[in-house]
Amino acid sequence: MAERIVVDPITRIEGHLRIEAKVENGKIVDAWSSGTMFRGIEKILQGRDPRDAWYITQRFCGVCTTVHSIASIRAVENALGIQIPYNAELIRNIIMGSQAVQDHIIHFYHLHALDWVDITSALKADPKKTAALQQSISDWKYSSEDYFKSVQDRIAAFASTGRLGPFANAYWGHSAYKLPPEANLMATAHYLQALELQKEIIKTHAVLGSKNPHPQTFLVGGMSIPIDPNSQNAINADKIAMILEYNKLAKEFVEKVYIPDVLAVAPFYLDWAGIGAGHKNYMSYGEYPESQKGYPNDLWLPGGIIKGGDLSNVIEVDQAKIAEDCAHSWYMDKSSKHPYDGQSDKNYTGPMPPYDYLDVDKDYSFVKAPRYDGEPMEVGPLSRMLIAYAKGHKEVVPVVDAVLGKLGAGPAALFSTLGRTAARAIETLVTSQRNEKWIMALAANIKAGDYQIHSGEKWEPATWPANAKGYGWHEAPRGALGHWIVIENGAIKNYQAVVPSTWNAGPMDKGDVHGPYEQSLIGTPIADPDKPLEILRTIHSFDPCLACAIHVYDEKGELRSKVKVL
């Protein structure tokens, strides 16, 4: 017998996401992903100074709080043909790298872990055995019996108030939770540790960019943090030492806690290496320019496309083949459009609130459906790691092989919910290790006497051509991100962003082909339709960011073709 289930709100994500699924005989047979909020930021950008766009698009998202700034300044620089100084390129790498590491840590411990870890079971753990477990997986400093006893006491005291706050009403005790109490206690301790750690390691953004969230330091043509080893108001030796220290903290935690945790937890959930694959199409634009030639040359992580899980053939990305489809989205124009031409006039035809179900046979989301050469693509850490792996990447291959070896699985196991989670951990490790190299490269360049942080050329709009257009790409924590800008007479004429969660969370296209979230849910077992923990596992494995995904606008006063009242 078929049953329709709804999860809304999907919590522990950025933004407003709704999942509806059809469950038959304990399995999902069909699924629909819907984004239910938009703001119209692309419309708001029109007519503004292109140099302000980074600040405004940064507000697409406060979780991945640097990524739209990067894509935006790159788009304007691409349109105007600006080459930025090497220092600025390195500072951007450090900011992007520290963002990726911190964001992935928050994702794993605070947004995703509670899908696998039952905090209530931690109360039953033996602290002595927990200490032994911790000591068996790494030489992390917090590993004593006393320490785990104090964490357990803290949880017990918290629970005894009867006011569980953010832990109330969850799926605790669900049959899909498989960890022994000791592993649950260890993971809960790490949840609390990571909560304090994430705010420390992201101080790199405060040092280089004034604050986090929303660092205020980006400029078209470079960065606004000056460099001068003989000034206290600029990047100097002291500030280099600070960011090195934050990165060291991050790296140590990833090496001694995050990676060992994934390896310790995964064996209890190996069935999830066979669940949640989806289309097996993966795309990355590539990231982290390392040479003096600047972006997009000599990228540390390569770009490319893998189709149908075929790791033997990585295709190059051609931006002309990207288009957005609105066949099942709440927009007027149903045709596929390249982002330069994207014009999204809203046309909400869904049910009037309050509603129980969306009309999934028709239009059901504010998210569009991006396609590459007509096909859906999954983007994110898994795509990046697979493409790097397939291309024989020096730092990525050994870590992927080591993780697969420990789990006794082949590369095909990565095409899964568990694979996404493991790939994110792998990326966090290699990025935290690489970040040190960029910091030292910056120090070396300063030592060589180069203090330049801004190109200076073409800063004034009077120096620009009357018409220009360009695009900026960035591999954000959640995947391939692109901004496309059209500039006319010094002002923004058109602006479109095709973001990671648009690729992943999009609805069906004109051929009724599902988006990646939807496709990956089909076939997932559901033990209790009233507590669909399994849906959270797969959806969270993508790390959704919905405010990013919907940024298009509504043209006021237009006709609403149909209103359906349930």
Add this chain to the structure above:
Amino acid sequence: MSLRQILQSYDVSRRDFMKYCTALSATLALPPAFAPQIAEALENTDNRPSVIWMEFQSCSGDSESLLRSGRPKVGDLILDVLSVDYMEVIMAAAGHLAEEAKHSTMERYKGKYLLIIEGAIPTNEDGIDCCIAGDTALNHLKKAAEGAAAIIAVGNCASFGGIPAGHPNPTEAKGVADIVSGKPIINLPGCPMNCDNLTALVVHYLVFGSLPAVDKHLRPKFAYGKRIHDNCERRAHFDAGQYTEKWGDEGHRQGWCLYKVGCKGTQSFHNCPTLRWNDGLSWPVMAGHGCVGCSEPGFMDTMAPFYRRLPAIPGFGV
């Protein structure tokens, strides 16, 4: 378990705890003599105010800002100082069980809970542009406001409409105070809000049992009572006529005034220069970028373009 007991479990001494309370009294613009009262409020067993934190047209930047809290540490803040009974970014529950958690909080703590709103509220087409659990942000806000002891709007969007309300405001986005009436409302604008100001506000509420004095834009005076320009560490350079002219020039490297490259500190009221961000580490001007005025009503339109210098600000050599 009180915050004091938690801190004890971390080996925080009584002396350090009192130092922390004194620092908090400074953030609140109170004399140090208030530290014992603050300590008492924080030491009470489970007097945690129940918090319902709702996000509408937001980017979650204010939720993230909460997670950067250092005073008290973030874990203590969200578990031991507050009872965060609904907050989508961190809560374990999802779907209808999350909604149930919210409804039972609204029942159980009727008239007592703090309602924190992040993000603007779209009013276009009866609010269809933001739906959660099948209903509009507009309806969610109105229902939750009824039983709230007070409403705190965090960030510029919830305070004044912020980013989505930028011209031409396609979704007719508004701030809380333009929608709810008959309830105490406090605005903590900023993009995002500075978490230390939220903490200070909560402590004020716990210590005095009332909300702090506000300005005409409903911003607490302890945080928004002074102009950035008047507290700016680069003010002496403005007065001396020393300006950054170009990015990376000698003046920029030496920390001179950013007025000529677009700083809006002369038009903005916020305690950024004294409180700073991320445990007091830095703030935009300190890191070489001008203020963009994110704590003001009408932001962004009254402040953009961000890099054009403001006209007619008297100073030497301008």
